[in-house]
Amino acid sequence: MTLKKYILLLGILYLGFLPALHAQTTLVKGSVTDKETGEGLILANVVVKNTTIGVQTDYEGDFELKVNQNPPFTIVATYIGYDDTEVQITQNNQSVKISMLPSGLLLDAVEIKSSRITEKQRESPRTVEALDLIAIKETPAASFYDGLGSLKGVDLTSASLGFKIINTRGFNSTSPVRSLQLIDGVDNQAPGLNFSLGNFMGASELDVQRVEIIAGASTALYGPNAFNGVINMNTKDPFYQQGLSVMAKMGERNLMEAAVRYAHAINNRWAYKVNLSLLSAKDWIADNAAEVYRPEDRAFLNVGENNPGGYDAVNRYGDENLSISGGANNYTDLTGLRLYPGLGIFHRTGYWEEDLVDYNTENLKAAAAIHYRIKDETTLIAAYNFGLGTTVYQGDNRYSLKDISFHQARLEVNKRDKFFVRAYHTYENAGKSYDVVSTAIRMQDIAKTNNAFSQDYFYYWNNNVVSQLRQLEGFPPITDSGWYLDPETGLPGANYAIADSVMAANMDQILAWHAEARAYADNNASAGELPLPQRGTAAFDSLFNLVISTTPSDKIFTLADGSKVGGTLFYDRSSLTHFQGEYKFSPEFAHFTVGSSYRIYTPDSRGTIFSDTADVKIRNSEFGVYGAAEKRFLDKHLILTATARADKNQNFDWLFSPAASAVYLIDDNNSVRLSFSSAIRNPTLADQYLYFGVGRAILLGNLSGVDTLVSLNSVINFFNTSDRDTLEYISAPAVRPEQVRTLETGFKGNLWENLFVDVNYYFSWYKYFLGYKIGAALDFIDENDNFPGVQVYRVATNSSDQVTTQGFSIGLNYFLGKFYAINGNYSWNKLDRQGSVDPIIPAFNTPENKFNLGVSGRNIIGPGALRNWGFNVNYKWIEGFLFEGSPQFTGNIPTYDMLDVQLNYTVPKIKTTFKLGASNVLNNLQYQTYGGPRIGRMAYFSVVFDNDKL
Numbered sequence: 001m002t003l004k005k006y007i008l009l010l011g012i013l014y015l016g017f018l019p020a021l022h023a024q025t026t027l028v029k030g031s032v033t034d035k036e037t038g039e040g041l042i043l044a045n046v047v048v049k050n051t052t053i054g055v056q057t058d059y060e061g062d063f064e065l066k067v068n069q070n071p072p073f074t075i076v077a078t079y080i081g082y083d084d085t086e087v088q089i090t091q092n093n094q095s096v097k098i099s100m101l102p103s104g105l106l107l108d109a110v111e112i113k114s115s116r117i118t119e120k121q122r123e124s125p126r127t128v129e130a131l132d133l134i135a136i137k138e139t140p141a142a143s144f145y146d147g148l149g150s151l152k153g154v155d156l157t158s159a160s161l162g163f164k165i166i167n168t169r170g171f172n173s174t175s176p177v178r179s180l181q182l183i184d185g186v187d188n189q190a191p192g193l194n195f196s197l198g199n200f201m202g203a204s205e206l207d208v209q210r211v212e213i214i215a216g217a218s219t220a221l222y223g224p225n226a227f228n229g230v231i232n233m234n235t236k237d238p239f240y241q242q243g244l245s246v247m248a249k250m251g252e253r254n255l256m257e258a259a260v261r262y263a264h265a266i267n268n269r270w271a272y273k274v275n276l277s278l279l280s281a282k283d284w285i286a287d288n289a290a291e292v293y294r295p296e297d298r299a300f301l302n303v304g305e306n307n308p309g310g311y312d313a314v315n316r317y318g319d320e321n322l323s324i325s326g327g328a329n330n331y332t333d334l335t336g337l338r339l340y341p342g343l344g345i346f347h348r349t350g351y352w353e354e355d356l357v358d359y360n361t362e363n364l365k366a367a368a369a370i371h372y373r374i375k376d377e378t379t380l381i382a383a384y385n386f387g388l389g390t391t392v393y394q395g396d397n398r399y400s401l402k403d404i405s406f407h408q409a410r411l412e413v414n415k416r417d418k419f420f421v422r423a424y425h426t427y428e429n430a431g432k433s434y435d436v437v438s439t440a441i442r443m444q445d446i447a448k449t450n451n452a453f454s455q456d457y458f459y460y461w462n463n464n465v466v467s468q469l470r471q472l473e474g475f476p477p478i479t480d481s482g483w484y485l486d487p488e489t490g491l492p493g494a495n496y497a498i499a500d501s502v503m504a505a506n507m508d509q510i511l512a513w514h515a516e517a518r519a520y521a522d523n524n525a526s527a528g529e530l531p532l533p534q535r536g537t538a539a540f541d542s543l544f545n546l547v548i549s550t551t552p553s554d555k556i557f558t559l560a561d562g563s564k565v566g567g568t569l570f571y572d573r574s575s576l577t578h579f580q581g582e583y584k585f586s587p588e589f590a591h592f593t594v595g596s597s598y599r600i601y602t603p604d605s606r607g608t609i610f611s612d613t614a615d616v617k618i619r620n621s622e623f624g625v626y627g628a629a630e631k632r633f634l635d636k637h638l639i640l641t642a643t644a645r646a647d648k649n650q651n652f653d654w655l656f657s658p659a660a661s662a663v664y665l666i667d668d669n670n671s672v673r674l675s676f677s678s679a680i681r682n683p684t685l686a687d688q689y690l691y692f693g694v695g696r697a698i699l700l701g702n703l704s705g706v707d708t709l710v711s712l713n714s715v716i717n718f719f720n721t722s723d724r725d726t727l728e729y730i731s732a733p734a735v736r737p738e739q740v741r742t743l744e745t746g747f748k749g750n751l752w753e754n755l756f757v758d759v760n761y762y763f764s765w766y767k768y769f770l771g772y773k774i775g776a777a778l779d780f781i782d783e784n785d786n787f788p789g790v791q792v793y794r795v796a797t798n799s800s801d802q803v804t805t806q807g808f809s810i811g812l813n814y815f816l817g818k819f820y821a822i823n824g825n826y827s828w829n830k831l832d833r834q835g836s837v838d839p840i841i842p843a844f845n846t847p848e849n850k851f852n853l854g855v856s857g858r859n860i861i862g863p864g865a866l867r868n869w870g871f872n873v874n875y876k877w878i879e880g881f882l883f884e885g886s887p888q889f890t891g892n893i894p895t896y897d898m899l900d901v902q903l904n905y906t907v908p909k910i911k912t913t914f915k916l917g918a919s920n921v922l923n924n925l926q927y928q929t930y931g932g933p934r935i936g937r938m939a940y941f942s943v944v945f946d947n948d949k950l
Contacts, residue, residue, distance in 0.1 A: 028065040028089055030096035032057050032077050039818060041079050041100065043133060045240060049074040049086065051268045054240055058908055068267075125641060125661030125675040127215040127746060127760045127809075129154060136208055138858065140872045140900035142251070142919045142938040144208060145199040148231075150852045150874050150900070152758065152811040152825035153215050159932045161253070161283040162361040162391025164198040168215040168229040169762070170805050170829050172845035174394040174885060174929055177684055178227040180218075184235055184383075185580075186410055186424050192574035192603055193395075194225070194684040201387030201406045204277040204365055206245045206261040206944075207235045216762060217679035217742045220643040220659035223597055223624055227681040227740060238263035238273035238371055243947045247277075251940030255281040268373065275367040283359040283392060284933035287352065288314035293891045295839065308507070308514045309346030314889065314931055315398075317440035319350030320696055329454045337496055338483045342469050342503055342510050343461045348453055349522055351440040355535040356544070357400050363389035374413070383410040394931055396794075396886040397438065397694050399570075400548075403431030419583040430572035434548040437888065438568045441695040442547050445565065446557050447530040448521075456521040465513045472509075474502045528560035551608045552693060573604040574685075591630040598623050603685050611691040611701065618689050622649045622682065639663040649682045651703060652737055670749025681738040687770055687796040688735065694886075697774070697792040705734040706795050709775025715790060718778075730775040732797040741765045756813040763806045769799040771840035774887070801836035805829065805844075819857050826851040843884030850878045868906045872917075875899050889931030896926035915942045 032044040040061020047054030048067055054075075057063045067073065071092065077085045082100040089096070129151040131144060139147030148166055149156025155172050157165040165176045181188045181196035183203050188196045196202070211233050218226035242263045249257040259277035266272075291305050292312045301321040303311050309329075312320045321329070330336075331343040369383035385408040393399045407427045414420035448456075469475065475498075476482060482495030503510055522532035533540035550556055550567030557565050582595035601620040607613035626645035632638065643659040661675035683701075686692075690701035700706070707729065714728040746760030772794045779791070811825040831844040854874040880895040902917030918939035925934040 026067045026069065026071055026073075026089070026092045028067065028075065028094055028096065029063070030098060031060070031062045032079070032098045032100060033061055034082075035099040035101045037818065041082070044077055044079040044082075044100070046075055046077050046098075047240065049076050053265060053268065056241065058911070060908055125639075125663050125673045125744075126218070126677070127153065127744065127762075129213045129215070131211045133209055134858075136205070136211070137913070137944070138856065138870060138872050138902070138904065140874050140902035140917050140919065142255075142917075142940055143199075144205050144211070145202075146919060148211060148213065150854065150876060151213060152852075153807070153809040153827045154213055155846060156928075158928045158935050159394040160286075160361070160392035161281055162198075162200050162363060162389065163393050165929075166198070166213065166231050167846075168213065169764070169807060170831060170844045170846040171228060171842055173843070174889075174932075177225065178681060179229050179231060180222055180226040181231040181233075182222075183233045183385075184410075185412075185420070185422060186408065187426075187576070187578060189426070189576070190406065190428050190574075191426055191576035191601060192428055192430075192572045192605065192609065192685065194686070196231075197391075197393065197401075200363055200389055200391060201365070201385075203233055203235055204259050204261065204275045204367065206247055206259045206277070206946075207273070207275045207367070209234045209236045209241070216744060217677040217740050217764070219647075219657040219679035220626060220645045220677060221593075221628065223645075224622065224647050224649075224680050224682045224737075227679045227738065236261075236263065236273070238271040238369065239265050239373075242271075244945070245947070246945045247942060249940055249942035251281075252938055253282040253284075255279075255938065255940060257942075270373075271371045273367075273369050275365070277363075277365045279361070279363040281361050283361045284935060285354050285359060286315045286357075286392070286398065286931065286933040287354060288891075288927070288931065289316070290314050290891065292888055294887070295890075303345050303347075307345065307347075308342070308510050309344055310349070310514075310518070311347060313350070314891065315353045316350045317353065317356075317398075317437040317888075318444045318695070319347045321345065321347060329457070331458075334485070334492055334496070337499070338478065340458070340462060340466060341475075341499055342465065342513070343458070346454075346457055346514065346517070348444055348450065349518060349532060351443065351535070353398060353436060356436050356439050357392060357398075358390065358402065359392070361389070361391050363387070363391070376415070377418075378413065378415045381410070381412045381414070383412075384408070385410075392436075394885070394889065394929060396699060397888065398436045398931065399433060400436055401430075401433045404433050405429045405431060417584065419581070421581045423577075423579050425575065425577045427575040428572060430570040432548070433570045433572075434568045435570070435694065438693065438695045439544070439547055442557075442565065442568055443543055444532065445559060446543065446547070447532045448525075449559055449561050452526070452529060452560055453521050456524050457517050460517040460520040461513070465517065469503070469510075469513070472502050472506055474505075475499060526560070528558070551606065553607050553613070569608070571604075571606045571608045575602045575604070576600070577602070589631070593628040593630075594626070596623075596625045601685055603689065607691070609692050610685065610689040612689070618685075620650060620685060620688065622647065624648070637665045639665070647680060647682075649737070651688060652682065655680045655737055655739070666749065670747070672745075672747050674743075674745045676741070676743055678739070678741045680740075681770070683735040683737065683770060683796070690796070697794050699772075700793055700795045702732060702735050702796045706730075706732040706793075706797075709773075709777055709793055709795065711775055712792070715776050715778070727778070730773055732773045732775075732795040735770060735796050736768055736798055738766070738768050738770050738798075740767075754815045757810070759808075759810040761806070761808045763804065765802060765804055767799075767802040769803075769841050770796065771799060771842050772796050773840065797840060799836075799838045799840035801834070801838045801841065803834055803836060803841055804832045806832070820855070821857075822855050824851065824853045843882075843890075845881065845883050845885075847879040847881045850876070852876050868908065870904045870906070871902065873899070873901045883927075883930040885929070885931055889929075891930040893927050893930060896924060898922075898924060898926075911945060911947045913944045913946070915944070916940075 032041045044057045045054055046063050046065055055063050055065050072090050075087050075089055077098045082102055085098050085100050087096050087098055136144040141147040145164055148154055153168050155167045159174045167176055167179050171178055175195055177195045188202055190197055214230040216229055218230050222230050242265055245261040247259040257279040261275045263273035292314055294302050305311050330345050331340050365387050367385045372380040374380055387406040390402045393401050410424040412422040476495040480495055482493035484493050486493055525531050533543050547567040548569055551569045551571050552566040554566040555564040578599040580597040584593045599622050603610050603618050605612055612618050624647040628643040630641045641661045645657040646654055648654045657678045657680055659677040663671055663673045665671045688701045688703050690699050692699045709730045711728045711730055714726055717726045742762055742764040744762040748758045750756055774794050777791045807829040809827040813823040815821050827850050829846050856872040858870045877897045881893055883893045884890045898920045899922055900919045901921050902915055904913055904915040906913045918937055920937045923937035925936045927934055
């Protein structure tokens with residue numbers, strides 16, 4: 001930073017503090033305590049009445065408030081779960097002791113006793129899990145976002161260190177299009193992807209006030225795509241939470257994280273805040289060497305991990321079986337076994353993911369906001385968020401998101417619990433991001449085409465191996481009639497079995513010969529070909545850098561067969577613009593909410609992702625209106641709510657999402673609920689407009705329907721028979737929105753004072769699932785052509801079958817005295833296909849059973865204990881399940897468990913907390929998503945300075 005910029009920054013800070021320096025200051029000191037127990041209330045708000053001037057109490061419940069006006073005036077103490085308390089200030093340097101009376105004894109299942117659930121949560125008809133400010137600070141996980149995975153009914157999946165997915169109630173995916181993530185009401189999705197990249201481009205941990213996860217169908221109030229639930233983050237208000245906060249964290253895998261937050265209320269009208277955070281770490285390596293799992297209709301592509309000619313490994317790319325894409329690499333018929341014994345099926349060499357990926361994860365987030373109080377509680381907010389980073393993302397392929405950036409600008413006017421009008425614009429830049437799988441395939445193709453590789457492999461085997469193999473002891477002579485079909489039985493002759501046994505006994509030699517054939521095929525370079533570049537060489541670096549720095553449309557590479565191809569760099573400058581308004585009004589007989597929203601997507605990929613080549617411009621808009629009515633009966637114990645929403649995407653018909661609920665407040669501590677909800681999910685931009693090559697296949701969006709593709713099995717049959725009548729054509733109707741309807745019931749309350757219980761059950765009906773069909777297009781040259789060109793496609797379409805899911809969850813929190821808590825939760829989720837075998841039904845990808853057990857202590861005081869110490873231990877158990885992703889990334893996730901721990905110590909005098917902890921402390925390496933890395937321990941040490949007073 002230059003000297004001029006330093007002077008400018010100091011000048012801005014001086015101007016910000018100037019009004020306070022020249023005003024008359026009144027000092028008020030005091031404490032806020034629980035009237036029944038005398039315990040100090042941590043982070044209670046103390047505010048000058050009818051202003052936004054205030055502070056929060058420290059870990060002792062003490063506060064110090066400076067007010068730029070003379071007495072008399074009134075201060076108000078507020079705390080969740082307590083009645084507001086007012087105190088008159090009559091003189092400077094006045095000391096006060098504020099005793100607050102609890103308004104209820106309800107406790108949040110994830111928070112310790114001093115943090116009670118809000119009245120809004122108690123009366124909510126939906127299942128809501130939450131982390132408040134204190135729970136965020138005390139989570140044993142490496143970050144608050146990871147800590148969400150310990151909440152009841154919540155699934156957290158790590159596709160990489162920088163890319164975490166939150167989901168509820170099944171149909172989990174590494175492309176979480178069925179969950180909506182909001183930050184201060186703003187959709188945090190990447191416009192080109194239509195989903196959020198976890199918290200990679202989200203809020204800084206120092207600025208997060210509260211995170212709520214609303215489970216289940218929620219379209220009625222939150223709009224399309226709130227299909228399985230909503231992750232709702234609220235950040236801190238600079239009027240109420242002022243001052244400087246700084247965090248430094250370091251840990252395993254070269255983890256380094258730093259963050260700073262500064263907020264200041266200039267006067268009763270203006271306030272601002274700025275946030276900056278930076279993270280760097282070494283990601284885990286995805287090195288799964290198991291063979292790719294295939295469903296029955298593509299099982300012919302599997303050969304087994306012990307196949308001498310290689311196999312298709314999960315995290316080795318470019319090594320696929322070439323039977324469909326034109327490579328003559330299958331010599332398992334009787335002629336091949338007799339004339340070319342041992343050759344069998346062979347695969348291309350491929351590259352491991354670690355050869356092609358920079359595992360140095362980096363993430364920079366910056367945010368700034370200005371708040372202006374127009375009148376009373378009406379506030380104008382102008383905010384800007386920026387995110388930049390490098391990580392690995394997993395979708396249909398694995399992708400290196402390198403220097404990807406997001407810009408988001410927001411302008412909003414709101415009055416709490418009354419109305420808001422909001423507009424925001426999100427813009428993404430893919431930077432230097434590229435497709436890792438396609439990069440491996442492209443590099444191999446540039447070096448040598450599949451046909452040329454197959455020919456060279458065959459040539460070496462036929463000319464150098466066959467004669468040696470036939471000389472193995474016991475190998476039957478080629479002239480023996482036992483090599484042919486037995487005329488009496490029609491079965492292969494006996495010599496085939498004899499040859500197999502001889503080769504099995506000499507497998508080490510067979511493997512060595514295949515290694516020789518592979519080396520020859522990789523390194524023999526005819527005209528227009530290159531030896532296959534090896535990692536660590538200048539040739540590899542040169543080709544790799546060229547491939548990942550050019551887009552598929554930049555056809556700068558000429559293959560040996562004369563065709564031209566481009567690289568694997570994404571061009572993505574997509575954006576999203578959204579307008580939304582909501583108004584609440586309460587005549588005497590009921591409470592009403594009305595609102596509407598409009599958004600427009602502007603994808604811009606220059607043909608590298610979507611079908612927006614040449615002068616084609618894609619625009620996609622959505623419009624929605626909604627209304628809700630709430631009425632209370634039986635002396636306000638029974639709350640009935642009805643909600644209706646209508647949404648229209650430009651490419652689809654109007655869709656309606658009704659919801660209704662009943663909540664009965666048994667008393668101040670207990671409530672029961674019953675609700676009906678519904679949701680829709682509009683097809684994503686990818687479902688509608690995608691045209692994206694992923695190596696051996698092209699992924700297609702589908703707005704018009706496709707009926708010209710044939711099944712892969714029938715392609716193989718055609719190769720064997722040359723009979724076009726064996727081809728089976730596939731129909732893929734045009735995409736339409738998904739729909740879900742859910743019934744849910746639950747109970748939330750206190751039993752025996754110290755035990756908080758939250759239990760719920762749901763049943764859901766799903767239809768029109770968005771998935772895909774795989775088929776091939778055959779390019780016949782003429783009617784006599786028995787060897788057509790083949791291109792495999794994966795086409796988006798809907799399932800016509802309905803399926804159901806159901807689930808049950810229970811959360812318990814038991815308090816031992818004032819300072820300790822034991823908590824646990826259990827979740828059960830089940831998919832019922834109702835007899836459907838439709839492969840379009842998306843993967844459930846959710847364990848049937850899972851649970852968490854935890855014990856925690858906060859601000860421990862007592863005989864034999866030390867003041868200001870705290871701890872948190874959480875044990876998680878996840879039952880194994882089949883994870884169904886793309887064809888490359890489908891497989892079994894074994895049952896696993898994890899133990900997270902943290903110990904913290906707070907020094908109130910210096911307003912600093914020291915924290916030592918580890919997620920997965922026993923380093924139980926396990927997959928959370930198939931195709932991703934095995935996730936291990938992340939031990940860390942952090943220091944947080946939090947001064948919320950000016």
